[in-house]
Amino acid sequence: MTESAGDDPKLNRTLGLPLVTLYGLGNILGAGIYVLVGKVAGFAGSSTTLAFLIAMATAAVTALSYMELAGRYPVSASVSVYLHRAFGKRRLSTMIGLTMVGGGVASAAALAQGFAGYLNSLVPIPTAVAAVGLLVVLGAIAVKGIGESATTAAALTGLEVLGLVLVIWFGRKAFGHIEVASLLRIDPAVGLGGVFAGAFLAFYAFIGFEDMVNVAEEAKNPRRTMPLAILFALLASTVLYLLVVVVSTTVVAPAELAGSDAPLTLVFERSGASHGVFLSLIGMIAAMNGVIVQIIMGSRIIYGLANEGWIHHRFDRVHGSYQTPVTATLVVVAAMIVGAAVSSVRQAEAAVGANAESPKSWVDVKAVAPVLNYINLMTYDMAYGTQYFNSNLYDSSHWPTVAAADKYSADFVVNNYLAAGLKPSQMNLGIGFYGRVPKRAVEPGIDWTKADAQNNPVTQPYFGPQQIALFASLGYDLSKDTYVKYNDIVGKLLNDPQKRFTEHWDDEAKVPWLSVQSAEGKPLFALSYENPRSVAIKADYIKAKGLAGAMFWEYGADDQNQLARQLAESLGIKH
Secondary structure (H helix, E strand, O other): OOEOOOOOOOOOOOEOHHHHHHHHHHHHHOOOHHHHHHHHHHHHHHHHHHHHHHHHHHHHHHHHHHHHHHHHOOOOOHHHHHHHHHHOOHHHHHHHHHHHHHHHHHHHHHHHHHHHHHHHOOOOOOHHHHHHHHHHHHHHHHHHOHHHHHHHHHHHHHHHHHHHHHHHHHOHHHHHHOOHHHHOOOOOOOHHHHHHHHHHHHHHHOOOHHHHHHHHHHEOOHHHHHHHHHHHHHHHHHHHHHHHHHHHHHHOOHHHHHOOOOHHHHHHHHOOOOOOHHHHHHHHHHHHHHHHHHHHHHHHHHHHHHHOOOOOHHHHOOEOOOOOOHHHHHHHHHHHHHHHHHHHHHOEEEEEOOOOOHHHHHOOHHHHHHHEEEEEEOOOOOOOOOOOOOOOOOOOOOOOOOOHHHOOOHHHHHHHHHHHOOOHHHEEEEEEOEEEOOHHHOOOOEOOOOOOHHHOEOOOOOOOHHHHHHHHHOOOOOOOOOEEEHHHHHHHHHOOOOOOOEEEEEOOOOEEEEEEEOOOOOEEEEEEOOOHHHHHHHHHHHHHHOOOEEEEEOHHHOOOOHHHHHHHHHHOOOO
16 A cells, blocks of 8 residues: 655545535435434424424525635635634634544444444344444445545435435325415414424434535535535435425324334335335435445544644545545544444343333343343333223233233333343333323224234224214324323313313222213223322332333423422432
């Protein structure tokens, strides 16, 4: 390997406008949009499209500054250089640059692990091996040349865009049911504050253009190419986002999107498409793209800082044949490999369901236990099939579960994981700050013990039009979701002016529940949930069992911090 002298380099100006634009688009898209749509919808409701427009306009103001600066100072480590030109503070400029590199290294290590997780769902490869292997391969591409790196990023970006295009395509019928004017209206349920809160969150879907400037030294005619590339990348991402948002909020109700950890998967399914392998592949591609753009960004900042004389000159060495900052690239990739390897060993964490099969076949408990910090037990969302209660601590003889496959309780789940080989100190008990109407109230229960389970309903729906209409009048479509936040349980159900709900306590299950009257005047089991009393009992259970602690979902569903405060007090946590 031959290298040029530190003060006589030069990086290869090979990137044209298309490659820089696609590189920037890959930076902007990332994997955030696959999650952010739901989170923004939680704040902005039916005004989610408007929130994204406001976010884009805000991002555009910053982007305009970068467009001008990129044309004026087309060098690597651009942000640091901009700061130095403005304030003349060498240490500040260097610190900012190194901080950006550190963030990129951490991000890439996490993305490499994410890639390994997706890959493992298709091919059983150890996480550390897959993560390190990805970093080595992409690092080699980055050393080989900026053209090869940018082309790889562009190809991955194209595939990532394809995922969003397919979401739009399968949900295209939504465009026939909307009015453009309606997209710009403020949802009265959330108000202007909700729209701006959503816009604040949506802004993070547009960041990434600021990393584009770090390849300015390798762009053809950078004074023209860089401003145009930033503009085109921002416009392209905006069009994609708006189309995805319109489809998403039309196909799936905003409230349901907000409650989903994978909102675009939900949209995909509701649009009549299957996902499975496809979505895993898209996740892998998004992770790969994120890694390579971080390698490019980090190495160019290190090179640029050295080229300015702010860190050791060895880091500005350029490979004689490849014309890439080889030393800086190798250092950045090595740091990412260390981060991914350490994380794979020391930060093994998991969130697992309450199903009895989880510790038996879904999770290899014995294999992961030696390196596992903790498991978050999802000991809620159990109101399904013939199970009445959402988060019961123990079984109830008053409301017995009909099918054995539906018979869950928090204690049952904990004991299953203990029997599988997990230590009490490796488990956090899950507590839901919400309630659920039993799903069998709106759909038949299923006997999952039978091979043809779907053809074996064990109960029939017992809610009639009267009860369904009651919940609908309160804003809950039970055909779509049965989730009710604790603050709404208090505000709408317990304090119902018409007193249509009656509160009860099950001293066996150790949770409260509500009933409504049937058409014949008989009480029907309507909803179970957590309250301060049940949370305190679960805290005592945690201490008695020697569990690590508790996790909860979700803070925003609490009523004036009643449940969180009770949990902290009962566990002896200062707050």
